[in-house]
Amino acid sequence: MDGRSRSSYPTWREPTTWSDRPGPTTSPTTRPTTSPTTSPTIAPRPRRTRDVTAGTDDEIAREQAQVDVVYGRLDDLRGQTRARLAEVRRQGPSGSPQNRSERDAFATLYEDRLAQLEAVEERLVFGRLDLEDDSRRYVGRIGLTDPEQTPLLTDWRAPAAQAFYRATAAHPDGVRRRRHVVTRGRTVTGVEDEVLDLELLDGDGAELSGLSGEGALLAGLRAGRTGRMGDIVATIQAEQDRIIRSELGGALVVQGGPGTGKTAVALHRAAYLLYAHRRLLERSGVLLVGPSRTFLRYIDQVLPSLGETGVVTTTVADLVPGVVADGTEPDEVAEIKGRAIMARVVERAVRARQRVPAEPVEVRIDGRRVVVRPDDVAQAIARARRLHRPHNLARVAFVRDMLSRLANQYVSQLAFEVPADERGEIVEELRSTREVRIALNLAWMPMSPQKLVGDLYSRPWRLAQAAPELSERDRALLARPADAPWTPADVPLLDEAAELLGEDDQADRAQARAAADARAREVAYARQVLEQTGGGAFVSAELLADRFAGGGPALTTAERAAADRRWTYGHVVVDEAQELSAMAWRILLRRVPTRSLTIVGDVAQTTSPAGARSWARMLDPVLRGSWRQADLTVNYRTPAAVADVAGRVADAAGLPRSPLTSAREVPDALVVRQVPGDELERRAAAVAADALEEVRDASGGGRVALLAVAERQESVRAAAADAGLLAPDGAPDLDAPVVVLTPLAAKGLEFDVVVLVEPAEVLARSAGDLYVAMTRPTRTLHVLHAAPLPSGC
């Protein structure tokens, strides 16, 4: 994986029949991953290994007994935590502020712990390893021990669980048998074994009985979509596991075609890193950046289900606290704002606010004359710049210097010596004189990022001065009224400006010094408290001290980080990273000076004109060539027939597509219909209605998406509303069974069925959009067209 090499797909899975009670929902047939028609990247079936099928009910009953024990322990721990929380709350709001703050901090800790214990209810236990030394190890969502500290369940992220994901017959890693335990609620519904030890197969049949199943992985893939992403913790594949557990340091790029689990892997990696490097990351935090708020909603249940609530999830547009970037603009305008040169433009715009006046400015004070001379201003500017501090902070030095020069002029006109303390009064008088203030402000204007960037757009001469590299056309495209709303592409520029302008942080720094003194004492105290309460297993003394000092219960690391523009994270995960502009990379890298990054994406799915078609071209300039790449090669989402045609379309359009193997084959997965142009929307809605009937299941699963270009959204939505599929004018709602979206908005999401309306129009906007649209379904892609189909279809 390291050194930008391609990983292979080493996991072999037995094609088996699924032992199940009451049974998973029926679904289209699947192609076993060992089928000869699948890609050569899937390792051939090892001949030494075979599945054993007998006595399933006994095995299920045996596993049920163990699963009951583990859930029993979970219930006990929940009960204990609830009791502790109630005890803390009972103490009420009395006592000294220190006592109250400690109580609040403990209440938050117990609440967090309880939330974690509640979140792991589903599929708490999902695996068992039978080891060469005849011991057994159960693998699950979190680690649990019994009251005597005997292990009951191994956290999936622990080193001891790694073999569950990686062991193969060729490299059994001390494992004789790997068992997938499938549960629904707290009931074991099936087991599936992979036997990695030949001797075991030749041994006692009774001991090995009851092992059958069609494969936990494929069963999971066949389940109806719910509109929200689920975790894959029970069926992580070896090539995915290697990425999830890759070392923390440096920048890791995860390239993979559609449906290869990039998002799933990114989320599981965030959870893994928090577990494996908790000391480091619990206080600095992990940031996860996604392409849109819709996407963040789509994934928002995954990390909590893995027992992690401390990750800050956001979009680039939301990275600057206090800036609401909900304006829209044409792609070509966003592309200009994303260019690397805009960093220079902002820098020049800042320097333009440090200006030597053309003429001397004369000011009269108490009948005496002082002059703000261009020479003095030039010298004071040069001296202040040499400090290399941000504009608003260096301004303090500039003003002090200028006032001193003006005071000298004033004093030289007096007929007597001025004592040092009275000179200070003269300086203060000069400072408060309106004309002096105006003259100094004109020379070195205090600035907010919003004013600086807003002026660039609304005052063409300022842009012309700051951006000589941009063509007149480009500059005209950037022009807009001063009160126009901010757009997502403005946010990196505002952050750049904030960085160069700085805030007057003198008070902050004094406070920080005082806080540092207090902190050592607080950490020592927190350590003592943890020793007494036994809370050290799930929180460090440093974090507890943060919470004592943090002003109350609300301030978790994630909350403090999200509210602070200058927060630097211990690790940043970026999904759909191929879309990021050069300026967006700058804002992100500022948040992770250690360059500990997981960068996830597919350069064939790029839709933004500011995005990348090559990782090297995108990342070499920003990471100076210091990054490693891992590839994902198996498409778990899209049926083979759909993936094949999407691949042909991508190739015809010249997209840099990764070679892919589809894990699933679904009969009749691709349906193409030509219809009259004036019937497109109505027919598409009818197809969606029929599809919904087919995929809807009793538990609320089953999702259908109608995808069309932005210009058709309204008419498709109206047709879908007429067909009773969605409320008229309703906003896109991921929880609804049917959604109407643009391909861009569908990025990263998936549905059971996609109805794609007029692919030629999608292609006209961007080939990446068409590739994205075609690769969203897990079961069926319906293509409806009036115009000729794009080549490759």
Ligand SMILES: Nc1ncnc2c1ncn2[C@@H]1O[C@H](COP(=O)(O)OP(=O)(O)OP(=O)(O)O)[C@@H](O)[C@H]1O
């Ligand atoms: N090991 C796995 N076990 C079970 N399901 C998996 C596994 N890997 C991926 N999946 C499923 O495959 C689907 C696609 O995963 P995901 O959305 O992470 O892919 P992606 O590479 O980010 O796709 P895209 O680039 O198209 O957005 C999801 O439903 C995910 O849960």
